[in-house]
Amino acid sequence: MQLDVTKGDPAVPDLSIQQDGARVVLTGQLVVWTLHRLSPVPAAATLDLAALEGLDTAGAWALAQRQTAGGCVTGLSQRHATLLAAVTAALPAPQQAPLPPPGWHQALEETGRQVVGALVYLKELVGYLGRSLAALGRALRRPGRFPLTALVHHCQETGLRAVPIVAVMSFLIGVVLAFQGADQLRRFGAEIFVVDLIAISILRELGILLTAIIVAGRTASALTASIGSMKMRQEIDAMQTLGLDPDMVLILPRVLALVLMLPILGLVSALTGLLGGAIMSWVELGISPAVFLRRLDELSIGHAIVGLSKAPVFALIIGVIGCHAGMRVGKDAESLGRMTSAAVVSAIFAVIIADAAFSIFFARLGL
Amino acid sequence: MVRVRGLRTQFGTHVVHNGLDLDLRPGEILGIVGGSGTGKSVLLRSIVGLEQTQGGTIEVLGRRVGDPADPARRALQQQWGVMFQDGALFSSLTVRENVEVPLRAVPGLADEQRQALAELKVSMAGLPWTANATYPADLSGGMRKRAGLARALALDPQILFLDEPTAGLDPIGASAFDRLIVTLRDALDLSVFLVTHDLDTLCACCDRVAVLAERKVLTTGTMAQMQKVDHPWVHQYFHGPRARAAAGKD
Numbered sequence: 126m127q128l129d130v131t132k133g134d135p136a137v138p139d140l141s142i143q144q145d146g147a148r149v150v151l152t153g154q155l156v157v158w159t160l161h162r163l164s165p166v167p168a169a170a171t172l173d174l175a176a177l178e179g180l181d182t183a184g185a186w187a188l189a190q191r192q193t194a195g196g197c198v199t200g201l202s203q204r205h206a207t208l209l210a211a212v213t214a215a216l217p218a219p220q221q222a223p224l225p226p227p228g229w230h231q232a233l234e235e236t237g238r239q240v241v242g243a244l245v246y247l248k249e250l251v252g253y254l255g256r257s258l259a260a261l262g263r264a265l266r267r268p269g270r271f272p273l274t275a276l277v278h279h280c281q282e283t284g285l286r287a288v289p290i291v292a293v294m295s296f297l298i299g300v301v302l303a304f305q306g307a308d309q310l311r312r313f314g315a316e317i318f319v320v321d322l323i324a325i326s327i328l329r330e331l332g333i334l335l336t337a338i339i340v341a342g343r344t345a346s347a348l349t350a351s352i353g354s355m356k357m358r359q360e361i362d363a364m365q366t367l368g369l370d371p372d373m374v375l376i377l378p379r380v381l382a383l384v385l386m387l388p389i390l391g392l393v394s395a396l397t398g399l400l401g402g403a404i405m406s407w408v409e410l411g412i413s414p415a416v417f418l419r420r421l422d423e424l425s426i427g428h429a430i431v432g433l434s435k436a437p438v439f440a441l442i443i444g445v446i447g448c449h450a451g452m453r454v455g456k457d458a459e460s461l462g463r464m465t466s467a468a469v470v471s472a473i474f475a476v477i478i479a480d481a482a483f484s485i486f487f488a489r490l491g492l
Numbered sequence: 493m494v495r496v497r498g499l500r501t502q503f504g505t506h507v508v509h510n511g512l513d514l515d516l517r518p519g520e521i522l523g524i525v526g527g528s529g530t531g532k533s534v535l536l537r538s539i540v541g542l543e544q545t546q547g548g549t550i551e552v553l554g555r556r557v558g559d560p561a562d563p564a565r566r567a568l569q570q571q572w573g574v575m576f577q578d579g580a581l582f583s584s585l586t587v588r589e590n591v592e593v594p595l596r597a598v599p600g601l602a603d604e605q606r607q608a609l610a611e612l613k614v615s616m617a618g619l620p621w622t623a624n625a626t627y628p629a630d631l632s633g634g635m636r637k638r639a640g641l642a643r644a645l646a647l648d649p650q651i652l653f654l655d656e657p658t659a660g661l662d663p664i665g666a667s668a669f670d671r672l673i674v675t676l677r678d679a680l681d682l683s684v685f686l687v688t689h690d691l692d693t694l695c696a697c698c699d700r701v702a703v704l705a706e707r708k709v710l711t712t713g714t715m716a717q718m719q720k721v722d723h724p725w726v727h728q729y730f731h732g733p734r735a736r737a738a739a740g741k742d
Binding site: 156157158160161162164181182183186190204207208211212215216217218455456457458459460 | 583584595598599600601602605608609611612613614615616621624627628629645647648675678679680681
């Protein structure tokens with residue numbers, strides 16, 4: 126075989142086609158790069174390949190196609206004939222694909238699938254909630270088995286590490302509320318009520334909701350990624366064969382860490398939010414910190430309790446959604462990415478839905 | 493086809509190859525063996541330009557590789573196909589779309605032609621027609637390797653680089669893969685550079701074997717010549733119980 130580098134250059138392979146009555150003489154290279162030149166030649170023509178220098182599988186495939194279409198091929202060299210025979214033998218036999226159903230049918234089917242999918246998803250989430258509660262029950266009965274180190278580690282990851290971002294965010298929210306509120310309330314001469322505005326909105330709603338959204342973004346993705354990569358590398362299967370309980374070792378410490386840490390983060394958020402609001406009220410409205418505190422004292426503590434009581438529920442939602450998404454990661458890296466972003470979106474969405482439900486609930490209770 | 497002279501590769505202070513010489517002749521299947529960590533895969537990666545070398549020359553089809561600025565590099569890349577250990581298929585594409593990727597570089601190739609050619613390559617690699625529409629994650633290890641081989645063959649390369657083609661396959665799948673390599677070599681006139689640990693593969697399909705040890709190619713020759721080499725590692729490798737079993741089967 127000749128060492129022929131020029132053959133590799135896409136510009137160089139050349140095929141010339143000479144029409145000679147019913148016979149078509151090909152010279153040069155019939156390869157994948159020159160295949161399109163052959164298209165204008167009628168399928169039934171007789172191809173004379175005696176002068177052909179190069180033939181690859183693509184060229185051989187084209188010849189095989191022509192042969193089945195009634196074309197004739199002559200003058201093949203021994204090597205090219207072998208290749209053509211090999212390609213003909215390997216020609217795939219396509220199987221008839223099932224006919225696609227009509228459009229409305231498909232749309233209906235798709236809708237049905239998605240509804241069922243959503244219900245199955247909800248059922249699985251409840252299942253994971255149950256599994257983590259069952260693991261908690263087992264841990265309470267046999268405290269020795271509880272992975273305390275993992276719990277502390279996850280408390281640090283989801284709690285302590287989130288403090289700076291939560292604090293800064295709440296501080297800024299407090300500042301913004303005071304600034305916007307002052308502008309509106311000054312028109313009525315009711316500047317002092319800016320304290321109520323800040324305190325109620327931060328303690329009751331914004332502090333905990335925004336904290337939960339930040340934690341959902343930070344921690345739900347981390348949960349899915351860590352559990353998902355373990356699932357991808359079969360570490361979870363290995364755990365099960367070694368008699369370790371994934372619910373106890375993986376899910377419980379993560380969910381429990383969230384349940385313990387989110388109220389604390391919520392409290393941090395409430396305090397820094399009030400601080401931001403107080404500073405802005407002082408600067409903008411001249412309400413001194415002492416006045417601010419006195420006004421704050423007159424408000425019911427109920428707002429703070431309502432706000433913080435939502436935290437454990439949000440934490441459960443975030444933890445369960447994150448762990449569930451991690452466990453659903455398949456063998457490929459793509460599903461890891463897909464499940465991670467899906468976990469964040471569902472966690473944030475679920476937190477907001479739950480917050481709306483809480484609003485109705487507390488309104489009915491008159492809190 | 494491939495000429496390696498005085499190759500030197502190192503990572504930090506760890507020298508992998510030093511003064512390594514190797515030739516791949518036209519139409520042969522060359523098996524590369526060596527203990528773990530002797531740089532078999534590094535050698536393969538160096539030849540196809542995935543690894544920076546610190547000295548020596550590598551020529552493929554008479555042209556120097558390793559110069560990324562070389563405009564002929566792309567043309568050269570079309571002259572070789574590489575099959576990585578686990579197929580290295582693009583996980584977001586079906587098997588047929590994976591094989592179509594290199595074919596997309598061909599100007600003037602109609603969509604139907606490209607698809608038909610991809611299906612032909614999939615079929616030549618010994619996969620059933622139904623595998624075309626499957627995603628790599630749903631294939632078994634052996635089928636992923638075959639799909640990787642189909643993609644490596646998409647542009648009819650002159651040289652095929654295979655990294656551990658039979659690792660992780662069951663003996664039946666592995667020997668079927670060995671036969672496939674020989675069949676494809678005969679049909680497509682390929683030269684094959686095959687990195688392997690598998691003695692059965694060496695016996696079944698390699699024309700020559702190169703042993704990597706002590707940072708260079710210790711010796712090359714046919715399997716029969718390997719039996720007579722007087723070097724402790726080579727002797728142990730080709731005279732161990734597994735080697736005898738592999739040779740006895742032939």
